[in-house]
Amino acid sequence: MIIVNLxxxxxxxxxxxxxxxxxxxxxQANLSILKNQKAKAVRFSTLNDxxxxxxxxxxxxxxxxxxxxx
Numbered sequence: 001m002i003i004v005n006l007x008x009x010x011x012x013x014x015x016x017x018x019x020x021x022x023x024x025x026x027x028q029a030n031l032s033i034l035k036n037q038k039a040k041a042v043r044f045s046t047l048n049d050x051x052x053x054x055x056x057x058x059x060x061x062x063x064x065x066x067x068x069x070x
Contacts, residue, residue, distance in 0.1 A: 003063040006035045009054045024049035 010020060021031045024046065033039050047058055054060075 001065050001067050003065055004034055004037055004039070004061060005063055006031075006050070006061055009056050009060055013054050013056075015054065020050070020053055023053040 010017070017028055017031055017035070021028045024031075026046065034042060047061070050061060051058060
């Protein structure tokens with residue numbers, strides 16, 4: 001299972017959802033879907049823009065955890 005730690009990086013950078021969404025060119029609703037673990041996929045271009053805006057690496061945002069069922 002992939003965990004999205006976007007809210008953690010946003011808090012570290014003191015950036016609001018509205019500001020990040022504006023900087024990367026997506027809606028706040030789509031950013032919320034990503035933040036709340038509801039997204040089924042993320043484009044590399046979007047991930048690139050997030051990392052650029054938050055000055056971080058993809059591994060700061062995405063984390064792998066084994067599924068409990070496995």
